Amino acid sequence: MSKYPKITLATAMTPDTPEHYAALVDQGVSTALVTVHMSEFAHYPAGAIHARVARKAGMQTCACLITDLKSPVIDARAFCTAIKNGVFTSNKVAIVALPLCEQKDAQKRLEELIQYVSCYVDQNDILVGLTKDCIDKHYFDIKRIKQNLMVVCSGTLNAGIDRTSVWLYETKVDSEDAYLGYDYYGFFSDTSYQLTLDSEYIAQPGDSWVTIATCQGIWLPKLLELNGAQYSQEVVPGQRIKIR
Known part of the structure; x- marks a missing residue:
């Protein structure tokens, strides 16, 4: 078993039953990233349910925004409105960027969105999630991203990117599709889990x-x-x- 804390990403498609969250806890998951807004879809009602069920299971809960970067300011405004309602147990937030393939200015749009969100959330409390595919295709220059970085992979191999704070991968929990992640540097637990320097x-x-x-x-x-x-x-x- 990994020595790193585990997280999960919850969306409106994720089961919101106590049984599902109990299964996640059994797998060592301690934090739920709960989607409260996705581009063109208001996830807040489902997000509030997930947050309550996750808290009852003993997890801490953080708000998550999933954006296609088509309208970054609109997404940021909707997200910040949702997180002010006090449903979550942590001030830390995650922003997952899934840009449309034809967007040539994804980096600029992401930076604009982060700037808006940082008016409500400390920069150090923002986790920016990018897919491995988008990074490989150079949609983003990760050197320009000052926030903590989460890499989303489709398989269960780790991200292979040195500065990855959190690696999120697709799997199944209790026969249901799920995203789980390893919190390599204790972003959510505020604990230092530095990778070993041994050779x-x-x-x-x-x-x-x-x-x-x-x-x-x-x-x-x-x-x-x-x-x-x-x-x-x-x-x-x-x-x-x-x-x-």
């Missing part, structure tokens, strides 16, 4: 290439390359694994 890791019983990559914050293909290994090879307890 080697001693394999423990039950370890696999996937669990080691996850716990050490290393892109799985890079870990395999460092060790001249194949994914199908078993990891033996006591084995010295290169991680740098």
Whole structure:
């Protein structure tokens, strides 16, 4: 199991039952990012329900905005109106940007949106989420993003981007589609979980290439390359694994 805190992203499509949130808690999830606004859709009613159910399950709750950046100021205004209603237990917020493919000024639009939100939320309390695909296609220059960065991947390999604070991936929980994430640097828990600086890791019983990559914050293909290994090879307890 990873040493890092786990989070989940909830939208209007996510089950809002106590059973679902109990299953998330069983998987070690301690924080729910609850979508309160998505471009052209008001998620606040569903978001309020998710926030209450998540709190009853023992999670802290944070507000999330999902934007296509088509109308950044409109999205930011709707989001900030929703978060002032006091439903959430944390002042920290997440902004997930999913730009339309034809947008050539996605970076400028995102910065405009962040500037608006930062009038209501401290810059240090904003988490900016981008998909790995958008980063690879250079829709955004992550060096220009001063806030904490969350990378959204479709698979369960880690993001492979050094400055990633949170890595969010798609999976299933209790047979339902879900997004879970690892909070590498304790953004939501306010705890320092700095990645190890050791160059080697001693394999423990039950370890696999996937669990080691996850716990050490290393892109799985890079870990395999460092060790001249194949994914199908078993990891033996006591084995010295290169991680740098």
